[in-house]
Amino acid sequence: MTKDMSAETLLSVNSLSLEVAHTGLEVVKGISFDIAPGEIFGIVGESGSGKTLATRALISLLPPAIKVTGGSVRYKGRDVLTMKDRELRHLRGGEIGVVFQEPMTSLNPSMTIGRQLEEGLVLHTKLSPQDRRAHILDMLKRVGIKDPEGALAAYPHEFSGGMRQRIMLASVMLLKPALLIADEPTTALDAVIQRDVMELMVELTRAEGTAVLLISHDLPMVARYTSRIVVMEKGSIVEQGRTEDLLDAPQHDYTRKLLSSLPFRGEARALDTSKAPMVSARNIVVDYAGRKSLLKKAKPKRALHGISIDIHEGEVVALVGGSGSGKTTLGRTIAGLVKESEGDIRFQGRSRDEDWRDYRLNCQMVFQDPYSSLDPRMTILALVEEALRLVPDLDAQAKRKRALETLEEVGLNADYASRYPHELSGGQRQRVAIARAIARRPRFLIADEPVSALDVTVRAQVLDLFSDLQKRYGFSCLFISHDLGVVEQVADRVVVMQDGRIIEEGDRDTIFDNPRQAYTRRLLSAIPALGHNERGGVTLKWRLENDA
Amino acid sequence: MKKFTLNGLIGGFLITVLIATAALGLFWTPFDPMKLSFTARLAGPSATHLLGTDEFGRDVLSRLMVGAQASVWIGFLTVSFATIFGTLIGLVSGYARGWVDGAIMAVNNALLAFPGILLALGLLAVFGANQYGIIFALGIAYTPSMARVVRGAVLSLREREFIEASRVMGNGELFTLFRHVLPNCLAPITVLATSMFGWAILSESALSFLGLGVPPPAPTWGNMLAAGRPFIQQAVWLGLFPGICIALTLLGINLLGDALRDRLDPRMRGLK
Amino acid sequence: MLAEWKAAFNRGETMLRFILSRLLMALPTIVLVSITVFALIRFIPGDPAALMLGDMAQPDQIAAMRTELGLDKSMPQQFAIWAGNVLQGDFGRSIVNDEEVLPLVVSRFMVSAEIVVIAVLLASLIAVPAGVIAAWRQNSATDLALVGTATVLLSIPTFWLGLLLLLLFGLKLGWLPVLGYVSIGDNVVGGLLYLVLPVMTLVIHEAGVLIRMARASTLEVLRLDYITHARAKGLSESAVLWRHAFKNAFGPTWTMIGLILGNLLGGIAVIETVFTIPGLGRLMVDSIFARDYPVIQGCLLFVSLSYVLVNLVVDLLYPLFDPRVVAE
16 A cells, blocks of 8 residues: 655655564554654654654664564655665754653763764764854754853753753754654653743744654643644554544544543532641751762752641642652651651641651552562562551451452452562552552551653553542542642642742642742643543643743 | 573583582592502593592592582682671661761771782781681672672662652661561672672682692692692693683683573673 | 853862862771771781791890880880881881882882783773674674673683693793793893783783673663664764764773772782792782781782772773763
8 A cells, every 4th residue: 555655745654563573572563654844743652552663663773673574664755664874874863853752861971062963963964163063052042052152062961851852952953854753852851841842842843844753642742732643552553633633533442541541620629627637747947968078068958948738637739849849858758758857747736756656657658650669579468468567456367358458449359469569560550559558547648749650541540549549538648749630630739839938829729720820820831721522532721821 | 581591501500510519529539539649640531530640649530529619618608708797787888877887888998999819818817828717818808899789789779669668657677677678689699699609719719729728638629720730741631620620610600690690680780 | 251261160170079089088998908907917816026036036035026016005006107107118127038028019019010001901902892892783693702702711710721821832832931030121022922921811811801891881871862862863883882882881891990900910919820920919929928927018008009099090080981970
């Protein structure tokens, strides 16, 4: 099935199939799509969908273990997969540029920024050294580097993640490619920075007439910038079409599932907050001792500047903010993992320090990374049972029974009891972590980014589980997250932090509908308001579009 | 994965042969390894003396079998010594942090600042040149390496969330240390202990070769090589077979160590 | 312009801070090493004064010797006196022939250092490119052959390898001298001939270690995103390998080269015994046999301090391969 090679096609992928060489496992199964010049095209899929491998094949840059088993990739009519090395090297960088996910590792740490940017120009242009320098300085200015001259001689580690991604973008756009492949370009960045980098990318590519292939797990983000989308699942394209059509009336079950997994706003709950709060923190200050060095006097770094927060019985309070805002430090301080320098933490009216044993029994925590939070050498059952070790009035038999019941409650039947964490998926591991936390029936739960490491559909399931359990046991919860979409779904009240201070707080609807602080508005502008329709589709409304 | 099996198989085979030979030598050797025979001096390999005889007419094969015992025994005791003390020191140092860690690591680094077998040589001057002198000297010399690796493992484990989870559950520090930290240190400990076994066998034979190890007439591979050296031109086998034994043993340990490393601790690759 | 100047100044300041902090970090190690060497000799059973005077010594002679050696003073005092002498270059005198220890140790050290430095240099020149190529062609026949050879080479004990080479080139083929040693300073050609076998022995063994190390660190680097990105930029494989991968992969190997250099200085005794070279290792072993404690002490201190020094220099040059260490 050869397609008509009209002038309107820049890149055409035809029944491309890839497999793992020695196992024969098919990872990409006959996918086809076309990209037109200047268009922004999106590929959406969860981990394991094959989206990244598929795009690597476009510039014939597959890992050695992956083999092409069929199909073709044509760039301006030329077959990429059969190109000679020379032609391929001209294509890479010169015609097709690539930006990767991880800004922290995609720049060479031992080479100055100037040299890394110049390399491409030397390779693909015939500019004089002076012209190259002028081009580079101009491009660095355009991507928002404040001191382009200084940046030339600097090394990557001297820049933050957001800045590095801008430099990456500069390095790629410097060569004015006809197509830019952006593989999860903003996933590793903070929400606010994410949006800035995306806007910058769109602006630069539009100015140069560069087409963009945007690959991400984040459907709303892709939808926001693209005109057409393909959805991939397990190596196959399950659906493709114009972005609006696909969102409005998804045809395939998987697309519908993906759309219904997007966080939505639930009913606001009426909570009785007249009673004294369950947990009450007053004027919490945390200072980290500065890096001690033989020559520099250690100056303490203040992570929290006198924070006060109350959590009432049965209430879910969300703590949001970017990285470095102090939200995780606050959670860990309340959990007792970080010692506060000043301040007072009360639990059920009594000072936490008065009765640690009681506090430990009643306060539990769910951590962010399900790969790191479970001891890899213990079985699932042992992990949950350990949580009951210090619970009084339970004999060994009762403990085992409770552990198994709790596992059942989080959706893991007895078959899982004897398995080890590495035999479980990320979502299942996070279920174990939740089981471990609730096995004691705590009155108060601290959840630190509990779903941010999970895939979209798994995230939705774990969030549902969390909400069910919260309703059943009525524990209070401090829910720490950078993802406002998730927060909108689970929180009763929202507390926004920036630079170690609380800048805004209020009940969920007030914060989401009438944010007062500029920073809160910027955070909100990164996530859409969803409306579901009867066709299983959604409408995305970007909040405060012209506000940021 | 395919490479693991090959490396592991060859390494495992060589080490099994070594240990089996040492064990067999306890009960049976073709000849009495100590029996002198002036009629059979420097006899080449033959049907009676498979690997020939030495300058006193002693059977080389029998002496190599008994020498294997010395290697295995000294290797085993040295590694046990270094592993037990190194692990304890590393655990305490990594878990206590603060000034305790600072002090322990300062001493540890000072001991690591003696290159190669130099510290062992110095310690041998203290303990005297004999089997147990070697074990103590090498054991003390290797302890700092083990302590450093264990401390590193503990420090990186401390950052893992499951250690914090244990604290949030209210578990005491000691419980956390032995229930969660130590079991997760076993991988690097095993890998290093395997390498150490090789270092110990090599160092023992080197020291014996220098005349600072197990004194003759008790046979070890190292002192057999040293004793055979003057006769190496007439009796090549005296210089050949003990060396082959040492080299094959070390090869076995290196291959086994590589296999273990790939399997248990991919991040330790390339660490000596 | 001003900004650039300021940035350069800042960078210079962090570099200075890096150098000073590394120097300061080496200080406690040097002090503790000295204490260890001092203590080690004090742990030797028996009275040093009696040992020095031999079996025929009278009690009053021993008492006089004790006063002379300062043994009647407290341990810290003794250490202070000893350390003070060492700082002035006075390492004491040999018991056996009353030679001054420091000049003796230094002259023997030069002999060892010559062999070790040449060997490590040659081994690095051969092994590092081999390791990088093995990593680049991971799992190919080239890779398997290189890694297999390296593993076999590093499993062969140097003293046995030396013996075999001696047997082959010296005795059977008669190409190279078997026993003795001629200093290059005295006779360039003769000196070089005597160097060939010991250097060859060390090169073969250490190349095994370094090939594996260079391969492992290159593999680590080849996995990283910036390598893929360099390829995606259109760079040729050789540019990717040598311009982007090599420099970053060389850091750990560089540290290893430093360690090997130091380790050989301390562990060369066996090689010197095989080839009858009057180097530092041989001096140390002979002194242990002769119970010549001032010389043992001198050797221990001198070698361990040179080891600390070598590692310090290696550390200080590390930013050339990885500028990140300066910032940390």
